[in-house]
Amino acid sequence: MSMVLFALVVRVIDGLPLSATTDYEQDKELQEAKKHLKAFSKKLAQFPDRCTLKLAQYTINFMTSLGVGYLMVCTPNYPSVLAYCFLEELQKEFIITYDPERMRNVMRPYSFIDFDTFIQKTKQRYNCPRSLSTRINLADMQMEIKLRPPYELSPEDLLVANGVSLRATSKYKGIAPTQLLEPATLSGLVSCVLSVLCGGLNLLRGVHAIESILENDDENFNYVIAFFLGTAACLYQCYLFAYFSVWRNFKAFLALALICLSNMYLYELRNVWQILFHVAVGAFMTLQIRLRQPLGKAPDYNV
Structure with missing residues (x-):
């Protein structure tokens, strides 16, 4: 069964967790995926703004915007377009709900844990795609993914996220390697x-x-x-x-x-x-x- 399993919202500059789903999964592989997710959350500034990492039993997707990172763990067969629509909904709601200045100044982890209520509701909707109230942005997201697909992370990128220094990490500075140009006129x-x-x-x-x-x-x-x-x-x-x-x-x-x-x-x-x-x-x-x-x-x- 394809579904969203876990979501995390962090501050990009230092990886401080701002909110996350509060369910407790006992699955060891999912716990390992969460560890990788938290490792990536501390290195988001080094990676392109939209990435995917495919593990044996789970897939990690994340995106960054306006200094905030939105990360998720889902099953491997979960559609990519739905995964990024899910992250997009989190992004829009978080921007609307919280003042950017407050987000930049918080010191304690999970200072916006009340955002978990919205994460849980959105997660439930996206785990039952037939019940989604709107599909207006699916076509746009499909086109966006086709024109600029998410950067697929490799095992070397996982080592970088876990603190291993590689010279290859310099490729993430500046413009992403998948940089595209505007449509030709x-x-x-x-x-x-x-x-x-x-x-x-x-x-x-x-x-x-x-x-x-x-x-x-x-x-x-x-x-x-x-x-x-x-x-x-x-x-x-x-x-x-x-x-x-x-x-x-x-x-x-x-x-x-x-x-x-x-x-x-x-x-x-x-x-x-x-x-x-x-x-x-x-x-x-x-x-x-x-x-x-x-x-x-x-x-x-x-x-």
């Missing part, structure tokens, strides 16, 4: 098509330049290099538009500079309009790369 797709077209034209001219060199030894081989550098710059801009990269905007400007320089060198082989076309497409592509930002959390992040 029509203008962005058009810029990609134009950029691929420019790259193809440069490649074709470069091949013809090689053929000309083979037939006529006095041709300048630097033209071939300029054509292929232009091709590489155009295609690299398409890559930067499609995928997240560190210093992405800076790399896009470098690619644009390379496009400009290569076309300046090819001034004798191209007319002014051809050069302006290539430079304009490169500039347009650079603008689209800059406009397409990584997906980020809004203050009311719903995951």
